[in-house]
Amino acid sequence: MTDQILMAVLSSLVIGLLGWVAVLLRGRVREMLDRRKVYGWLRSNTRDEPRESHVDTSTLAKGTRLPEERVRHACMSDDRIYRFSDEPEQWSIWREEPQSIYEKRGPLRL
Numbered sequence: 001m002t003d004q005i006l007m008a009v010l011s012s013l014v015i016g017l018l019g020w021v022a023v024l025l026r027g028r029v030r031e032m033l034d035r036r037k038v039y040g041w042l043r044s045n046t047r048d049e050p051r052e053s054h055v056d057t058s059t060l061a062k063g064t065r066l067p068e069e070r071v072r073h074a075c076m077s078d079d080r081i082y083r084f085s086d087e088p089e090q091w092s093i094w095r096e097e098p099q100s101i102y103e104k105r106g107p108l109r110l
Contacts, residue, residue, distance in 0.1 A: 034074040037064050039081060039093060048094040057089045 041063045046053055060075070061068040075081045075091045084090035084098065092098070 031074070031077065034066060034070050035078045037066065038071055038074040039078060042081065042091065042093045046092060046094065048099075050099050053094040054084055054090040054092040054098050056087075057091070060091060 038060060041060065042055065045063060046055055055063075057068050057071055057075075060066075061071045064071060066074070075083065080093055082092050082094075082096040084092065084096065090098075
């Protein structure tokens with residue numbers, strides 16, 4: 001009788017532990033897929049050009065069809081994605097600070 005009780009308790013513990021691990025893995029896999037999707041969208045839809053390197057969170061959310069909170073979390077957890085320090089909702093894979101329009105062409109001379 002005690003063996004049956006012990007087996008029932010151990011079985012319940014193992015099933016509970018497996019369920020907990022499955023939930024943990026599912027969350028991590030979803031985060032990894034979100035990061036990949038956001039990075040891929042940024043790579044395809046932005047360029048290292050003035051006014052084309054940074055995108056805001058809502059544009060990213062619309063482009064990737066992910067909720068803004070998941071986009072924000074994906075951007076903050078991916079080392080390849082930079083956050084513009086002056087405007088925290090601007091993201092880029094090219095650089096942290098947007099480049100000046102004068103960077104490529106230089107100042108105009110009159």
